[in-house]
Amino acid sequence: MTLVERAIEKLRRSAEQAQQPPARPLGSLVVEPQPPADENGTTPAPERRIVVNREVLRDAGYLPETAVDRRFADHYRQIKRPLISQALASPEPLPGSPRLIMMASALPGDGKTFTSINLALSMARERDVSVVLVDADTPKPHVSRIFGVQDEPGLLDALGDPAMDIESLVLPTDVRGLSILPAGRTHDGATELLASVRMSAVVTRLISRNPRRIVLFDSPPLLVSSESRALSAVAGQVVLVVRSGATPRQAVLDALEQVAERPVSLVLNQGRVSITGNYYGYGSYGAYGDASTGDAGE
Numbered sequence: 001m002t003l004v005e006r007a008i009e010k011l012r013r014s015a016e017q018a019q020q021p022p023a024r025p026l027g028s029l030v031v032e033p034q035p036p037a038d039e040n041g042t043t044p045a046p047e048r049r050i051v052v053n054r055e056v057l058r059d060a061g062y063l064p065e066t067a068v069d070r071r072f073a074d075h076y077r078q079i080k081r082p083l084i085s086q087a088l089a090s091p092e093p094l095p096g097s098p099r100l101i102m103m104a105s106a107l108p109g110d111g112k113t114f115t116s117i118n119l120a121l122s123m124a125r126e127r128d129v130s131v132v133l134v135d136a137d138t139p140k141p142h143v144s145r146i147f148g149v150q151d152e153p154g155l156l157d158a159l160g161d162p163a164m165d166i167e168s169l170v171l172p173t174d175v176r177g178l179s180i181l182p183a184g185r186t187h188d189g190a191t192e193l194l195a196s197v198r199m200s201a202v203v204t205r206l207i208s209r210n211p212r213r214i215v216l217f218d219s220p221p222l223l224v225s226s227e228s229r230a231l232s233a234v235a236g237q238v239v240l241v242v243r244s245g246a247t248p249r250q251a252v253l254d255a256l257e258q259v260a261e262r263p264v265s266l267v268l269n270q271g272r273v274s275i276t277g278n279y280y281g282y283g284s285y286g287a288y289g290d291a292s293t294g295d296a297g298e
Helices: 003-018 056-061 065-090 112-124 142-146 155-162 190-194 196-208 227-232 251-258
Strands: 027-031 048-052 100-105 131-137 178-181 212-219 235-242 264-269 286-292
Touching: 003 065, 003 235, 048 235, 065 112, 065 196, 065 212, 065 235, 065 264, 112 131, 112 142, 112 178, 112 212, 112 235, 112 264, 131 286, 155 178, 155 190, 155 196, 190 196, 196 286, 227 251
Parallel strands: 100 212, 100 235, 131 178, 131 212, 235 264, 264 286
Antiparallel strands: 027 048
């Protein structure tokens, strides 16, 4: 093992030890009262939706402090704009569509889940766009735990059961335009499921319903999992989150090599923003942005 490989492994272990699930869910699944029967006597199923507790999210470090809300929102507008433009330029519902965006990192602790949540919230503010945030980090389903749906059926269940409609597992939230798809129940063959033909059918279904729906996959770190490489095969865009001053340069290069066949956008997390606002600068890998407010671990 080379010196660089040992350094990466040490960072990975440290980040995993530091990551603790939230003491309480930062969102909660609620069931609305059952609506009355229609004229045919059919009673619709009660609506289920996730209530997002923004103050608890903020306290846990997944949203910025109120004092920097406006600056933070401006940063995410610059991050999302090229992603949305590319996504809507090719609305065809096929695997590899730019409406399927993989949120990636080289290593644990780079701030990928923090970026995924805030990018999804920012995109959901668009008047003509809806967003599904998919918890595809099947080894460590942070998004599912954060929003209190870790016990709900989700992506892995739909992949394992061809008769299951993925749309029935997408949970709306009380944030207009934002829905969550949980990771689902743990499966030993998660990598094979994500690499299957069924996965192609599932992602096609997700983007077939609405030509202006964007799907964000919160994926496992590229250098420590095989699941993320399977996900990259169906994604049309990749956002690689790099933690300023922490992610080793070689780790970034190795991660970029794994997704070299896709358009890649780099997001610098916890970076310092200059007075002139010039916080782009990663070469020629696509669109760039900066999420300079802190992150909550993964």
